[in-house]
Amino acid sequence: MNKFLTLIRRDMADNRGALVITPIVIAAILLVVTTFATLTGNARFGFDPEDFATRQQHQGVQAGVIVDTGEGTATVKRSPDGTITITSPDGETKTLDQTIDPKAKAGLEAILPVGTAAAAAFPLAIALISILFVLAGALHDERKDRTILFWKSMPVSDLQTTSAKLVSIVGVGLFFAFAVTIVLHIAITGLAVATIGNVGITGISAATIFLNATKLWTVLAVGLLIYIGWALPVYGWVTMVSAWAPKMPFVAAFAPLFVVPLVYMAIAYRGDDDDKVLNALWEPVGRLIGEPMTNGIGRMVEPSSEHIPTIPVAEVLAHLSNSLAEPSFWIGLVVAGAFTYAASEIRRRRAL
Numbered sequence: 001m002n003k004f005l006t007l008i009r010r011d012m013a014d015n016r017g018a019l020v021i022t023p024i025v026i027a028a029i030l031l032v033v034t035t036f037a038t039l040t041g042n043a044r045f046g047f048d049p050e051d052f053a054t055r056q057q058h059q060g061v062q063a064g065v066i067v068d069t070g071e072g073t074a075t076v077k078r079s080p081d082g083t084i085t086i087t088s089p090d091g092e093t094k095t096l097d098q099t100i101d102p103k104a105k106a107g108l109e110a111i112l113p114v115g116t117a118a119a120a121a122f123p124l125a126i127a128l129i130s131i132l133f134v135l136a137g138a139l140h141d142e143r144k145d146r147t148i149l150f151w152k153s154m155p156v157s158d159l160q161t162t163s164a165k166l167v168s169i170v171g172v173g174l175f176f177a178f179a180v181t182i183v184l185h186i187a188i189t190g191l192a193v194a195t196i197g198n199v200g201i202t203g204i205s206a207a208t209i210f211l212n213a214t215k216l217w218t219v220l221a222v223g224l225l226i227y228i229g230w231a232l233p234v235y236g237w238v239t240m241v242s243a244w245a246p247k248m249p250f251v252a253a254f255a256p257l258f259v260v261p262l263v264y265m266a267i268a269y270r271g272d273d274d275d276k277v278l279n280a281l282w283e284p285v286g287r288l289i290g291e292p293m294t295n296g297i298g299r300m301v302e303p304s305s306e307h308i309p310t311i312p313v314a315e316v317l318a319h320l321s322n323s324l325a326e327p328s329f330w331i332g333l334v335v336a337g338a339f340t341y342a343a344s345e346i347r348r349r350r351a352l
Contacts (some may be wrong), residue, residue: 008158011164015138019173022127030188038195046083116213117213121185124180128171136250185213190206226323230292230323233332238340240343243343258285261278
């Protein structure tokens with residue numbers, strides 16, 4: 001076990017730029033952009049009290065934003081004390097209600113963490129792509145730079161080395177990106193909650209919003225674990241090609257996955273959606289994008305009886321778990337094991 005953990009630490013150190021630094025840098029850039037957009041957005045639309053007070057002092061008149069409603073112009077103003085008033089085209093002035101009704105409150109608390117999660121998941125999405133490049137070069141690069149000669153002198157088997165690369169690059173790499181995504185989601189959601197309060201909408205429960213966010217994290221964590229299981233045959237294939245390819249391992253690994261089905265479509269496909277041969281040829285790509293486990297989830301995310309968007313966490317988790325009962329999932333794990341063993345044998349027989 002100590003040897004295996006050492007191999008994992010070695011792979012993480014060798015690929016720290018792609019697996020560790022890249023998600024952190026992407027998250028930092030997104031957070032800076034979001035923060036800048038939030039601050040400048042408030043100032044641009046007159047929602048910054050200090051900015052408002054400065055303009056009032058120099059101009060001697062109350063400032064605001066003119067909005068074209070299609071039926072005339074409405075003016076949105078905010079005083080230095082934070083009070084927001086809206087003057088409609090007919091001249092009627094109303095103070096923006098500081099609270100919202102329970103139905104709108106529940107809807108906002110449900111949809112806000114979902115909206116911020118879409119932006120926060122970007123580091124994880126990039127990690128899903130970057131690990132393919134890292135995995136494709138994992139066994140190829142050690143032959144290219146001849147470091148394989150050193151590692152073959154160590155008391156570890158080729159199967160341990162190959163398995164450790166899969167675990168570190170795919171497992172540790174993806175879940176580290178997932179952890180970065182959670183931190184980024186907390187930060188962006190916090191900015192969104194602060195912005196809502198800054199524009200005069202109160203009564204929103206930050207605790208409820210973050211509770212809904214934790215439900216999303218649970219779904220994402222379980223989904224990511226099951227996704228790795230579904231995609232593992234493809235990862236095993238890439239590892240095997242990396243051990244064999246004399247050059248351009250990424251192209252050698254993925255060209256067949258796309259070229260073969262496209263050639264079949266050009267030659268033999270007759271427009272039948274139930275073409276079993278074509279479906280089998282596209283299955284690796286489908287596994288890579290998580291299609292077997294996500295098919296049908298979109299229909300589960302629907303508005304409630306009160307038209308409040310909800311995510312049925314229990315139902316989604318049950319749907320993801322049910323995908324484990326499909327024979328193709330377990331067959332895929334066997335195939336992944338065969339590819340991994342083949343990669344270790346190629347590595348054992350081919351040092352350079």
